[in-house]
Amino acid sequence: MSIAVAPEVAAALARGGAVVALESTIICHGMPYPKNLQTAVEVEAVVRDGGAIPATIAILDGVPHVGLSSEQLKRMAISGRQFQKTARRDIAHVVGIPIFVTGGIGGVHRHGEQTMDISSDLTELGKTPVAVISAGVKSILDIPRTLEYLETQGVTVAAYRTNEFPSFFTEISGCQNAYIRTWALFGTWGTFPVELKSFLVPCRVDSPEECAKIIHANKNLDLGSGILIAVPIPTQDAASGNLIESAIQKALKEAEEKRIIGNAITPFMLERVKELTGGSSLEANIALVKNNARLGAEIAVALSNLQKKGKNRMGRSAL
Structure with a gap:
């Protein structure tokens, strides 16, 4: 199975930069819309302010994504519990991200x-x-x-x-x-x-x-x-x-x-x-x-x- 890695995440990993993996469960299962979207955007901003690149993880249309666009974040926030919670969280590790925040x-x-x-x-x-x-x-x-x-x-x-x-x-x-x-x-x-x-x-x-x-x-x-x-x-x-x-x-x-x-x-x-x-x-x-x-x-x-x-x-x- 191929993994879709966002360009800025891939670039940061290639140069040995700081990348932080973030969960998407909190967006779909943790809180209602639009609070969930606001929180997701703010958490990514916190990571950027700290000098690292955020990489929110989700499986969209059967493809694991490492790093989501604003449109993808909004899609997940609106759909909410239509997205199923997955059991394994090691997709970030597979692409070389050593730190996961939840x-x-x-x-x-x-x-x-x-x-x-x-x-x-x-x-x-x-x-x-x-x-x-x-x-x-x-x-x-x-x-x-x-x-x-x-x-x-x-x-x-x-x-x-x-x-x-x-x-x-x-x-x-x-x-x-x-x-x-x-x-x-x-x-x-x-x-x-x-x-x-x-x-x-x-x-x-x-x-x-x-x-x-x-x-x-x-x-x-x-x-x-x-x-x-x-x-x-x-x-x-x-x-x-x-x-x-x-x-x-x-x-x-x-x-x-x-x-x-x-x-x-x-x-x-x-x-x-x-x-x-x-x-x-x-x-x-x-x-x-x-x-x-x-x-x-x-x-x-x-x-x-x-x-x-x-x-x-x-x-x-x-x-």
């Missing part, structure tokens, strides 16, 4: 030990050498089991300027543990007094340059697995995090009562949480995606500079 990756669903509902994102990260920049995993998931699964897959997990794995809408993940444990202890959701536990990451990075060094080393070692760099949502945008987390718990309870499982649970949860929070979850989602894109661009530039320095040193040595 909101939050999938993971082990809550009660996954019973349902075995585990996102293919995790196994994909285990076999695809791409660095994913996200706000952790979606907060409707089971964070500790997701981290355990990533370890099993050999995925390097790092957090940006923090020691604790973030929980998408909130900067920390400890608050989620209370709800998970109350279910285990009492068989129902509730805010029972339990000890909170933070989910620490094995690696902390404090600059785009540090991130670039890890990505560069992973490539040179030819490990074959990916890297997850978790970026906490900005403090000013996490102010409503507790409200959103409460809405998530309510929506989870409703989903269980209605026996909504499998692929149907994520769209139900996103829509219900948006309703319960009066739309604040949508605004927080947009803010964290832009924040991830900003850092992704900085890492892409740092990685490009690092690789160019390496090539220059090799060239001088050859002389």
